Structure formats: C-alpha cells, structure tokens
Amino acid sequence: MAVPDDKSRPETLDVLGKAIPYPLYLTKKKLEQLEHGQTLIVLCDAPESAEDSIPRYAAKMGYPVEMVRHSDRWEISIRKT
Numbered sequence: 001m002a003v004p005d006d007k008s009r010p011e012t013l014d015v016l017g018k019a020i021p022y023p024l025y026l027t028k029k030k031l032e033q034l035e036h037g038q039t040l041i042v043l044c045d046a047p048e049s050a051e052d053s054i055p056r057y058a059a060k061m062g063y064p065v066e067m068v069r070h071s072d073r074w075e076i077s078i079r080k081t
Helices: 024-031 047-061
Strands: 011-014 039-044 065-070 071-077
Touching: 011 024, 011 047, 024 047, 039 047, 047 065, 047 071
Parallel strands: 011 039
Antiparallel strands: 039 071, 065 071
16 A cells, blocks of 8 residues: 655645734744645635735745635745745
C-alpha cells in the first residue's frame, strides 16, 4: 500500500486576527520551510494582506495563487514551485 506523499498534503497557516505586516511576514517564513511542490493555505482576515501584499509576493516569487473569499476572511492557496 502506498503512503501518501507529504508534498500532496497542504500546510495551513492561520493568520486570522493578525494586523499588517504579520500576515505577509508569517506567510514568507512558512513558505521558506516548505519544499518545492508543496501548497500553503493561508487563512487571513486582513484585507490589505489578503488582496494585495500576499498575492503580490507570491506572484513576484512565481508561485501560483488561488483565492477564495468567505464574507470576512480569505483562503489563499499558494503552491511553492
């Protein structure tokens, strides 16, 4: 029986309630710890971070980003390539 690859399981980072610049800072630190091919799910409720700084940083690094908004919070999926 095959054991699931750890890369296939996304990591989750909860930055709910954190003010700028902490969501971006913590996202960068977590991405540094991940291996290439892993996905990070960031739970964020700071609009400036969710809609601007985190996606902009990921794009600058060449990491694909997907965002889902749930009324007052965002779920940001970043795949480290």
